[in-house]
Amino acid sequence: MSRQFGIIDLFAGPGGLGEGFSAAGRETGTSMKIRLSIEKEATEVRTLRLRSFLRSFEDGFPPPYYTALNNGSGLPDWSTLYPVAWARAENEVRQLELGRPGVFEEIAAVLDRTREGHHGDTILIGGPPCQAYSLAGRSRNAGKAGYVPEEDKRHFLYREYVAILNRLRPAAFVMENVKGMISSKVGGGDIFQRVLEDLRNAGDGYTLVPLAASRESADIRARDFIVRADEHGVPQARHRVFVVGIRNDLAPPSGAAPLLKIAGEAERADVWSVIAAMPRLRSGLSRRGDDHESWQVIIHEHADRVIASTEVAADIRAAMGRLKGEGLATATQRSATRYVGPGAIQQAALDRWLLDPFLERILDHETRAHIPGDLGRYLYAALFAQERGKSPRLADFPSFLMPEHRNRDSGKFADRFRVQVGGRPSSTVTSHISKDGHYFIHPDPSQARSLTVREAARLQTFPDNYFFCGNRTQQYHQVGNAVPPFLALKIARVIREIIGGSS
Known part of the structure; x- marks a missing residue:
C-alpha cells in the first residue's frame, strides 16, 4: 500500500500550487490529497471550493459541469445536486486571514482534526503575500511618508507559516515567494536569512533543499532557491523563490544534481505555443461606439500615420505597409467560445496538461476595451516586436503615439507598453494584469x-x-497571483520522490 500524505495549502490564492500537488498525488505511487486550504479573499475561496469539489470525482468531473460550460450557462447549485461532495469542499476550503488575532488558534484546531483524520503524514505548501518583498511593492513603500519597514506586518507573515510548521510538524514543506525576498532588508538585516533560519529550526527541525541548483557544496546560497519557470516547460519567464524543507527524521535527497531537472529544448514552450491556435479577436473600443467599422477606421488611421512618418524606422514602416496590404484589422469579434486546444507541438506534456477533450467552448476569451490612442500604441508595439524580436521601449515610439502621462519622461516607465513576444516565454504574469493591459500586449499586431x-x-x-x-x-x-500549476506538478513529483519512500 502506498504512503498517504495530506496537503495543507496556506495563502492558497486560486489554487495553483494545490492543483499541481493534487495532480501529482493522483499519479502512481505516493498518494497526496489536499485536506485543507486557507485563503482570505472571498472570490478566490469560491474558485478553490469549486475546484476542490470537482477533484473529488475520481472518474472525471461530473457531467453537469461540462454541460454548463459547453452551453455557456451558469453553474448549477452543487449543494443540491451533490450535497455530500459540496459539503466536503466547503469544509476543506476555509476563508481565513492568517495574521489576524485568534485566527491561528482556529486554524490550529482544524489542523489537529485534519491530521487525525487520515493515515500517513502531511505536506505544507503555500507562500505568504509578497507585496512587502517585491521590487514594485518596495518602490511604492519608499514613497510613503513615514513608512517604517519594521512596522509593516507583511514582512513577518511568514512567521504564521512557521507557527503552523511548529504545530503541524509536516514531513515536508514548500514555501514560495517573489525573488525580491532575497534582497529585502528590515532593520538593516537580510529578511531572507532570517526566514531560512526560522524555517530550518521550526518544529522538529528541517533540512532546507534547493530545487534547481546543484547541491555539490554544503554552503547553500540565497540565489540557489530561485526556480526559473521557463527552464521547466512553462511558457513564462517567472523567477520565484521556492524553499523546500524535509523533516530531519526523514532521509534527505541524495546526490548533487539539481532535483528539478531543466527541460530539454524539445520541452521548452513560448507564448505562441499556447495561444497561437486560439480564435483571433479584435480589441474593444472605448470612449466611442464599439463596432467593427469604427475599430477598423481607427486601426487604419494609425497604420497610415506610421507608414507616412519620418520618425519611424524604414523597416517598421515597410512592415506596416505589408501588414496593411495583407488585410489589416480582419479580426471582427471581441469574444469567442469555440474550443481550440493549445497545440504546443514542441511541448506535448504541456499540451496534454492544458487540453480537455470534453470542452466544446473555450472559457474567458473576451477582450478588453481600449482608448483609440492605445490601439495605435498596441498596433505599433506588436509590429515592432514582430520585426525586431523584442518589445519597444517608450523611446522607440514616434511622438504622435506617445502617451500623455505626466511621468512619461521620468525614465521610470520606459517599458510601459510591453509586448509578449510570440517566439519567447512571456514576461511574468502578475496581478497588475487586472489593472490594464499595457504590460501584456498580444503579439499579433x-x-x-x-x-x-x-x-x-x-x-x-x-x-x-x-x-x-x-x-x-x-x-x-x-x-496573476498564482503559482503555475504545471511547475507545481513538477515540484510535487520531486517532493513525492523524496518522502514517498522515507520511513
Missing part, C-alpha cells in the same frame, strides 16, 4: 489588444477546464 483572461491563464499553465469565479478583473487578479 492585427488584433491590437491585450491578453484575455484565458490567454493569461494558459501562460500560467492553468488547465483549460479551470473555472475562475468572479468578474473579469477578479479573474485576471487570480491568474
